[in-house]
Amino acid sequence: MAIQPIRLFGDPVLRTPATPVADFDKELRKLVKDLTDTMMDAPGAGLAAPQIGVGLRVFTYYVDDQVGHLINPDLDLSEECDEEGEEGCLSFPGLSFPTPRAVRAVAKGFNMHGEPVTLEGTDLMARCFQHETDHLDGILFIDRMDPKQRKLAMKAVREAEWSGLAAPVIRMSPHATGGKAL
Numbered sequence: 001m002a003i004q005p006i007r008l009f010g011d012p013v014l015r016t017p018a019t020p021v022a023d024f025d026k027e028l029r030k031l032v033k034d035l036t037d038t039m040m041d042a043p044g045a046g047l048a049a050p051q052i053g054v055g056l057r058v059f060t061y062y063v064d065d066q067v068g069h070l071i072n073p074d075l076d077l078s079e080e081c082d083e084e085g086e087e088g089c090l091s092f093p094g095l096s097f098p099t100p101r102a103v104r105a106v107a108k109g110f111n112m113h114g115e116p117v118t119l120e121g122t123d124l125m126a127r128c129f130q131h132e133t134d135h136l137d138g139i140l141f142i143d144r145m146d147p148k149q150r151k152l153a154m155k156a157v158r159e160a161e162w163s164g165l166a167a168p169v170i171r172m173s174p175h176a177t178g179g180k181a182l
């Protein structure tokens, strides 16, 4: 297991477009494993590489008991949209909001061995593919909300206990902790 810390909203890496994967090597397979382990531990329905601080176009998903990954994804979306579906993000812990998304998505890309893969998803799976591919473009789910909903979401973000913790914080304690991490 190689669980990595998940970057929170406010961390610039979440706003940085990721680079296409060129080398389908051992390093990439380790990244897929780290993403999968971190996603399953959270637990979450999906995780994109920038969320663990890696600027490569890779995401993992865990929807309807299916675990998988996709590299260099390219999406084809249905016209039909679900305006009301609730969506959360591991970079916004504990928060979820109605977020408009296409109901169906066809995601083309590669597996970690460099073989072409086509994934088809509806509902939650389609939502996951869109959410994670957005992460690779530096786009967050708040950007997909209508302005009124985004305002409500940003208020909840400001009030969240993790708000402002995106930068590393070093806490000093005057008490002995018996060697335990706080």
Ligand SMILES: [Zn+2]
Pocket (backbone or CB within 6 Å): 088, 089, 090, 091, 131, 135
């Ligand atoms: Zn997310």
